[in-house]
Amino acid sequence: MSIVNSLVYKVEAVHVLGLLLLGKHRRRTQKMVSEMKLIPGLSAVFENFVWKVRGNRTGAHDRLAGHNPSCQCSPEVAIKIQVMRVIHSFCDHSEYKHLMLTRSELAEVQRINEKAGLLQIQGLDQVDKNNMCKGKVGLLAKIVEVLKKEPTDSTFCFWFCRVIDSYLRGTTSFCDQVFLLRRGVLQHIVGKLLDGEQKTKEILQSSFDLLAELMKFNIEAFKIAEDVLRTTELRKKFRELTNSYIVDSNMFIRSTILSYFFFCNEQPEYADYSKNVNYMLSYIGDFQHQVNYLHELVSLTTVHNISQVR
Template identity: 35%
Template sequence: MWIQITEALLKERDKQAKWNGIPLLLQKLYENSHPNSDFSQCQSILKEISPLLSMEAMAFVTEDRKAAQESTFPNTYTFDLFGGVDLLVEILMRPTLITQKKKPKISDDLIKDCLSILYNTCICEMIQLEDIPNLASLVSSFDQQQLANFCRILAVTISELETGSDDKHTLLAKNAQQKKNLGPSRAEVNQATLLNIPGFVERLCKLATRKVSETTGTSNFLQELEEWYTWLDNALVLDALMRVANEEAEQSSTGQFPASAAGQHSPQHVVHKMIAEFKLIPGLNNLFDKLIWRKHSASALVLRGHNQNCDCSPDITLKIQFLRLLQSFSDHHENKYLLLNSQELNELSAISLKANIPEVDAVVNTDRFWQARAVESFLRGATSYADQMFLLKRGLLEQILYCIVDSECKSRDVLQSYFDLLGELMKFNIDAFKRFNKYINTDEKFQIFLNQINSSLVDSNMLVRCITLSLDRFENQSDIKVAEVLSECRLLSYMSQMSMRMSFLFRLINIIHVQTLTQENVSCLNTSLVILMLARRKDKLPFYLHTLQEMEYTEKYPGFILNNFHSLLRFWQQHYLNKDKDSTCLENSSCISFTYWKETVSILLSPDQTSPCAIVSYIDEAYMDIDRDFTEE
């Protein structure tokens, strides 16, 4: 193709067609990426191409996205028309397609640039895997290394554009977008295409658990570098598995996932069942027990852009993907205990039998963040005393408190993961509160803990919810042990004060608004509802609403909080009433039936201004502003 079109002709046509030099750049890239090339010039060429495509991708996902979607993307179209996508895929796959023993290595930066351009291309015009001829036979013919490289490309073809799940993208806009999307997205179709390849998930499971030789004392830099590349390959495979598993499970909840992905079976748990069947988790556990959690190696191998003191190691990427996969598996698979070995299962069973308690119905680094997330997902769901004690016996609560209090962690993301995990670990568990009080044994420590909670309620509100729910349950029990902990525990005594609960309620409502609700902060609304549902159970709902009204006047903002809360609850009805998955999460997190959630919201939104439980009864007519339309077009 490039031989038939001269450079002079390309330049002349480029001016007329306004191709912005993309065909010429692709011609240079082609010439500098032949089989015997060292790829040294490729990166500078890609640096010229990248801005041309990223600008269009940016236009697609910014506030101007509506106008952008209605127009074409000339640079992206030109890039694809002149074989740019095919060329980048070929570059990524080339090291594994060459039969020579000494295969060329592509630098991490070059790989990153290739994938970045492919991703921007996919934003505007997603690559369709089903259009690739003989895809199943091609993938089946790949050896291990070729399959690992193929996973690099999968990452950009099975990922949904992240504007819909981004924390900055509001739920209001997300709901409006979902109403417009009638059929499955290209990413969903690509996921289905992959799942239809016979043995694909099984091969990924086997590839992800490839053994790497233990590093010996005589290892040299080159040997460790080879291992590093293997870890990165394994991480890519895990990433591909996780993306297929996560997207498949999430989309199935909306009923939009292509039926072909699962044949005659429900697609909801297809991938996670395959992961269990092919023993991915035990295989990874064996691999990690032997190698991954070792101390950093003696050699000075440091990631680009990091220094010797950075808490990173060559295998950090694989660690994170492993923990993300554990989180996904715990979230979606019906039998999370497949994660445990026989000895751990026996221990869990013994705890459960000894306790004879029925199940209740329904320091900063990235590594620690994902550890907390993975364990929190394991605990999430119907509260299990045995699961909690299994982890409490291993000192998990003390480790979390050390990170929150003694190290005074400042990272919001990491703090949120600690608070969420602490909430799941302590919920309804009197032993956990006793352990908490033993560790937080001074007023100074307790004040640091409260400061961390109050520093960002968006991050800590799930823990506030846990403490509130637990206190309510403990107060209704007659057990002597429970009574002792209630009287001694600083945390429970603090939350038992009405003024503290009202302070949390006021602030939770005040920090969110319908127009700014996201997947990250909507939990604040649900936590405020939990506080009011517990008040309703004790016939104290009118008192709470009246106190909110008084607090408004004290703050010199009459009507502001209650009008805002009224709008938030109207949105809550719109957002939750037709979402089974969300309602299940609400029930599991609170042990309060979804029917009671719905009833409480309806009572609060009653238009009857004589009702003592209706919000409108506590807003003076002069400040009433409850009918504002918040629908986002």
Template identity: 35%
Template sequence: MPHLSALNLEAAEPMDVDSPVSADSVSNPLTKRVDSIYMLSLLIAGSHRMAAQEKLSGLKLAPKLNDLFDELVWRKQDHGHAAGHISRCNCSPEVILKIQFLRLVHNYCYHSSHKLTLLSNPEWQEICMLSEQFDPEEFGEGVTKPDYSSLEQSSLCGEGHGLLSKIIGVLRDEPVESVFRFWLCRAIESWLRGSCTPADQLFVIRRGLLQHITKVIVEGENSSENNRGCEDTSDSNGLPREVAQSSFDLLGEIIRFSQAGCIELDSRLDANFKVRCFFSVINSNLVDSNMFLRSVFLSLDHFMASPKTNEFQRATFRSSKFFGPLLDIRRRVAYLASLISTVSVDTLTQENISCLNTVIILLMLAQRRDELPECLEALSDPTYPTFRRSTRDSCSEPDPALVPHSLSATSSFGTQLSITITQVLEGSLQTW
């Protein structure tokens, strides 16, 4: 395992990030540091991931990464690049170091009980107090209340701000077109994934993360063309695809089964204009937003059916500008049809295959709500409206565009998929 002393920045000479990258820089200390972080990241992501996470936690990796983070310069400017490289490429050793750093954080936190070491001592105490506010049943199925007393405090990030809070702070300051946004979001998402508790979600909400992500998505609908890079990877609404995907995935983790998260999201979408913009970005990025939609539908149905939810809370969801429409079976069927139509035999990828998982979950939820026959009947209607965005659709219009769309006209795959899903649901899921 690479020695953690390789992460020490004191031995490195200051790097002039405004100067071009030379061939001699290949052997400089910064490049060696990139290699060390890369090797650690590979070890944690390997088949011995849990053992590597345990070992690195014992070696106080989190405090060392916290110190290293303070030495990195996160600022809104171009870095030095080799001749012939575009301004937004990732060829700068400093850019590579930051991306590999965030990948290491992502792999270190991934489904790991050691993720709390990214907190400082005061933040750890805050999490403990937040945890006491929640009933263990609110932690979700299969998630147990963490034993915070077993955490070795010397593994924490000292006093002040921990590494997680610093990453959130940098994300909030980064422009939409930043090459770091994707991995900043991924690092935080990894911290939330797995054994995530309501206390974890509330912790990041209190640091303005949900508010920031919601703002990025809403404002992305009207972002200007000059926010795009040299290579056009944006969708029709101007929000770069990798930003849309990472933002929606992160937002989905924040609100999943979190009543505080859902309430905060609803409060941020407090105007019809914002709700229309938000839905417009979702509908025009279904592949990238489907994980978020999955979290929304799962959480919404959970809260509406839970005996712990009082009638006032249910009425709040029904009257919500964002959540209310998603209780309507017609809206759900439209999303079912649209999600199915994103996939065909010729276009099947690792990315859009997740849309089929979301479809299965939506149909399982319909089974619970005794709405499955109606959903399947509606899916067989080729004129049923979906939320495909038309050229006239914009935030200034009263509602997202409802454009009739035929599954059978797209490909026979959609029809066959509906038949297969029906057979599965009528068989093994009857007792679900």
């Protein structure tokens, strides 16, 4: 029972930290926990978590009576979810989010940024290296690797997607997008969406939202998607999934439309590719398709799902 009590206490403590990162003083809290080396600490904790439920590895004495290992009420699951909530809140529109990288990973991001052209961001040279993750693999990359190993129906997949999505939110960061593209995030998400398994609305929405942030204004992402959706069958399947769950995919649809016009108007060297070569962009660039999506969204939006449409 003492183990359960200890876990419950830790869940409550991490929950309070998460609330502080969500409150009106969140900027100040982000700064304070950054200076307290929260992120390298969470990176070490994350590495020691056992994410998959593996048989009877977690004994009954570690759980509340009547709860199985994957139950969200179970303390060992709850502590992981609360940790993911904290990471999500920490990096959401945060100037400290690059602390989730190691020094070598930051150097990689800086090299990408130097070639980002219109999408180059400022401030990478101001990241406090003393408060970054240690070793070769940072917290962000660790989350990506665990996400790629988790089954679709995992309790944690939603939160992994939300954290990566949160990391990308804000001003479009081409260098951060490419960093994640190099680690196979796009191929994994699209592959999971098309694997034929039944998915909850939460998983669908978090997956499409992540794709929206990952691909926005990034021609390299659309080239990768073109390679993943290499057959007529796969393209049809992805299109039907997007259209069938339009409330969940609306962020992705809007991101793709904005990207299409960005490539045509701001990066004219990609205009022909967007209009005539890339399936995803050429499909969304069709004016009638845009009108159809608008009509569907307006028709489907009710008081019951309005909270999902952002």
